[in-house]
Amino acid sequence: MKKTEFLNIRKKIEQKNHGMIDKVTNLDQAVNLINNGDTIALGGCLYSRTPIAMIREIIKKKLTDLTIIRNLVSLEGDWLLASNCLKKIITSWYSIGVTWGVSKVMRDYMENKKAIYEEWSHLGLNLRLKAAAMGVPFLPTFSMLGSDLLKNLSIKNFDCPYTGLEMCAVPAIFPDVAIIHAHRADQYGNVQIDGPPFIDSDVAYSATKVIVTVEEIISNEKIRMTPDRTVIPFFCVDAVVEVPFGSFPHECYGLYESDYEHFDEYTKMLKETNLKGLGKYLDKYIYNPDTFNDFLNIFSVKKIINRIQSGKEICNA
Amino acid sequence: MPNKNKYNTAELVAVLSSRTLENNKVVFVGAGLPLISAALAQRTHAPNLRILFEGGIISPEILIGGLPLSTNESRAAYKAVMLPSPTDLFSLQQRGYIDYGFLGGAQIDKFGNLNTSFIGDSENPKVRLPGSGGGNDIITSCTKTIIATHHEKRRFVEKVDFITSPGYLNGNKDRENSGLIFGKIYKVITHLAIFEFDEKSKLMKLAAIHPGVEVNDVIENTGFKPIIPKNVARTKAPTDKELKILRELDPDQRYTSER
Numbered sequence: 001m002k003k004t005e006f007l008n009i010r011k012k013i014e015q016k017n018h019g020m021i022d023k024v025t026n027l028d029q030a031v032n033l034i035n036n037g038d039t040i041a042l043g044g045c046l047y048s049r050t051p052i053a054m055i056r057e058i059i060k061k062k063l064t065d066l067t068i069i070r071n072l073v074s075l076e077g078d079w080l081l082a083s084n085c086l087k088k089i090i091t092s093w094y095s096i097g098v099t100w101g102v103s104k105v106m107r108d109y110m111e112n113k114k115a116i117y118e119e120w121s122h123l124g125l126n127l128r129l130k131a132a133a134m135g136v137p138f139l140p141t142f143s144m145l146g147s148d149l150l151k152n153l154s155i156k157n158f159d160c161p162y163t164g165l166e167m168c169a170v171p172a173i174f175p176d177v178a179i180i181h182a183h184r185a186d187q188y189g190n191v192q193i194d195g196p197p198f199i200d201s202d203v204a205y206s207a208t209k210v211i212v213t214v215e216e217i218i219s220n221e222k223i224r225m226t227p228d229r230t231v232i233p234f235f236c237v238d239a240v241v242e243v244p245f246g247s248f249p250h251e252c253y254g255l256y257e258s259d260y261e262h263f264d265e266y267t268k269m270l271k272e273t274n275l276k277g278l279g280k281y282l283d284k285y286i287y288n289p290d291t292f293n294d295f296l297n298i299f300s301v302k303k304i305i306n307r308i309q310s311g312k313e314i315c316n317a
Numbered sequence: 318m319p320n321k322n323k324y325n326t327a328e329l330v331a332v333l334s335s336r337t338l339e340n341n342k343v344v345f346v347g348a349g350l351p352l353i354s355a356a357l358a359q360r361t362h363a364p365n366l367r368i369l370f371e372g373g374i375i376s377p378e379i380l381i382g383g384l385p386l387s388t389n390e391s392r393a394a395y396k397a398v399m400l401p402s403p404t405d406l407f408s409l410q411q412r413g414y415i416d417y418g419f420l421g422g423a424q425i426d427k428f429g430n431l432n433t434s435f436i437g438d439s440e441n442p443k444v445r446l447p448g449s450g451g452g453n454d455i456i457t458s459c460t461k462t463i464i465a466t467h468h469e470k471r472r473f474v475e476k477v478d479f480i481t482s483p484g485y486l487n488g489n490k491d492r493e494n495s496g497l498i499f500g501k502i503y504k505v506i507t508h509l510a511i512f513e514f515d516e517k518s519k520l521m522k523l524a525a526i527h528p529g530v531e532v533n534d535v536i537e538n539t540g541f542k543p544i545i546p547k548n549v550a551r552t553k554a555p556t557d558k559e560l561k562i563l564r565e566l567d568p569d570q571r572y573t574s575e576r
Contacts, residue, residue: 045372045403046389071403072389072450093450097387098348099571102447110445117445119434121453122371123407130404142411143454146483146495152439157496166496195391196373196400253391260386314380314392 001171006137009174012208018235020188027292030211030239031057034066034177041069041129041173041207042076043180043200044247047097047258049193050076051181053213053246053292059083060286069175071125071199074250075263078105079286082278086115090173092122100267104275119149124170126199131172132206140167178207180232181247183255185212186220189237192229195253195315204232211239213246215255245296245304257311259303324555325575326467326508328563329527331357332555334419334465334506338366342416345369345455348388349572350465351419352379353563360562369415371451373406375399382568407451410458413499418459420452421466424477427521427541428491429464429484429502429514431456432477439479449481456482461503467576468507468538475541485519492519508576510535511552515544525550 031054034040040058044050055076058066065087068080073094080086082105094117095103109115120128121143131139140160144150145168150157156169180200185191191212193200204210212232217240223230245252249259269277289295296304324332327350334354338344340363346352355368356379367376372389378396385393394400401409409415422431423446433452437443456462462484466472484502485492504524505512511525522544523535532545555563567573 046387048372048390091448093448095447099386102444106447107445111442117448119448121449121457122403122451123411123454126402126404126407142496142499143407143457145457146480146486146492146497147453148434148439148480149449149453165498196389196394197402198373198389199402199404201402202404251391253394257391311391314383314395 001137009208010135020234022187023189023237023240024187024217025239025241027053027057027241027243030054030241031061033209033211033238034058034063036063037065038176039067039069041175041178041203043178043182043198043203044250045196045198046072047074047250048196049181049198049247049252050074050250051179051213051246052076052248052250053181053243054179054211055079056286056292056295059085069125069129069173071122075266078103079282081105081109081115082282083286088116088118090118090120090125092120092125096263096267100263104270105278108275118153120144120153121149124149124168126202127170128173129199129202129206131170132174133202136172138169138171141170142167144168173206175207176209178203178210180204180210181213181252183214183252184216184218185214185237185240186218186223187240188220188234189232189240190220190223190230190234191232191237192223192226193231194229197231201231204236210237211241212237213241213243215244215246215252217242243292246292248296248304248307249299251311254315255311256304256307257314259299259307262299324560325573327573327576328560329508329555330465330467330506331563331573332559333511333527333552334463335361335559337463337504337506338363338417341365343367343369343414344417344419345371345410345415345459346388346419347371347421348386350421352384353567353572354419354465356566357559357563361559369406371403371406373401373403375401375406379566381565384567384571403451407454407458410454413460415459416461417503418455418462420455420462420464420482422452422464422482424472424474425464425466425505426474426477426484427543428486428488428519429505429521430477430480430486431464431482431484432479434481435479437478452482456484456500456502457497458499460500462500463503464505466505466507468509470538470540473539473541485514488519489517509538512543520544522546523549525552527552528554
């Protein structure tokens with residue numbers, strides 16, 4: 001990144017409206033903050049707090065040439081690739097989850113060069129976002145030294161000016177848009193998360209625009225009762241959308257657990273149809289259901305209640 | 318070959334891995350076999366062994382019969398003492414607090430380098446694998462890395478197709494000369510044997526073979542020539558107690574089914 005580009009990115013933040021104003025909107029409107037070719041960082045991790053509702057909107061709007069950044073990519077990567085929304089995924093790991101084997105969709109797209117998988121170590125990628133979140137152009141780490149990951153990436157090594165030790169200078173990455181799914185926020189975008197925070201703060205701080213979907217919009221007074229739970233402040237956020245179950249069939253800590261059976265059925269379908277069943281699957285879950293509630297309707301009430309009970313049980317320690 | 322009547326190969330690897338973990342230490346584990354091994358160690362000789370998960374989870378309790386399917390989910394965070402961001406967790410590792418790391422890999426070579434990225438050339442791979450995740454960070458910065466895996470010729474190769482997670486690179490002082498100044502590759506534990514690494518050359522060295530296994534079995538299933546000392550120790554078979562606990566932890570054998 002050149003100095004002028006770095007300064008321009010900072011300028012965009014300076015020029016944002018930093019007021020504590022009402023940012024509540026809906027999915028249809030929020031998706032308009034995203035443009036073809038944008039770089040989008042996703043909050044959560046693997047199948048936890050994935051912003052599924054917003055991702056469905058991106059696919060339905062047929063956005064293209066997007067780059068996705070996420071620490072670990074799961075089912076949402078398959079959805080976005082198979083809908084031809086992506087040119088690149090920047091991550092450290094990609095498949096549904098260890099127990100579901102290597103993603104067949106990822107293999108198809110990467111081995112046939114229909115998209116790029118830019119691989120970093122988990123810490124390496126997180127530090128790219130941390131550097132951006134801190135407003136500095138790079139951060140040092142020992143991770144990735146000596147590995148072949150370095151050869152495939154444009155990382156510069158340097159000698160520490162104090163100790164002389166060799167280190168990796170991991171470059172900041174500034175996403176155009178961050179999309180986060182959280183437990184709650186007020187109308188101004190003060191965002192609270194329960195359970196593992198993952199790197200959502202850095203995802204939000206690093207991006208130029210921030211879209212947050214939440215299980216529940218609460219009052220500003222309530223936010224002020226537990227400010228220690230707030231992980232993103234209002235001035236970072238551009239849009240707040242209330243979407244209950246907005247991460248389903250992925251999980252949201254304390255509220256619902258992932259629909260593992262969906263992962264089982266999905267991977268079985270891909271295997272049995274040798275990927276040919278993907279079109280039908282996308283029609284069923286993405287293109288046909290108009291609203292997110294229509295999407296949730298495909299899963300039975302019995303299933304959703306079961307996932308809520310299980311999600312509560314494991315968090316009531 | 319191991320005695321398959323009393324235990325299967327995955328159970329054997331889990332039990333022997335658990336025995337290498339000491340009490341009052343902190344271990345960074347992945348989902349699956351590493352987790353089972355650490356949970357078993359906690360229930361046998363190392364009640365004060367503490368587990369860390371990549372999702373940013375410190376010292377959770379393992380739900381009997383309800384093992385998490387990944388290390389980044391609510392189930393993995395059950396009764397944890399702290400849920401820092403993964404960036405903070407990896408930072409604590411770089412700081413020197415993590416005693417053991419526990420990894421597997423699609424390929425491992427004679428210097429303990431691991432590949433979880435590509436089979437074949439990385440430009441035109443035969444298989445694109447999931448990637449590093451925290452593997453590269455763990456082997457770089459934890460104090461002792463243990464590699465636990467099934468023992469197959471196609472997995473134990475002369476040279477990995479791609480170094481995702483660096484072991485001793487090309488041997489001798491290559492690891493530290495590449496700036497990797499922390500940690501060592503402690504042991505490689507398979508269903509046939511336990512390996513360590515030669516102090517000087519950093520070549521994989523046979524340390525022990527399992528009950529019913531002969532040195533020739535190891536040689537035949539290894540795609541390179543490890544150092545074979547004159548006298549090779551023999552490990553003790555899993556005990557009834559160890560197997561009982563293991564099967565309580567994983568009643569459906571999700572992680573410990575025969576490979």
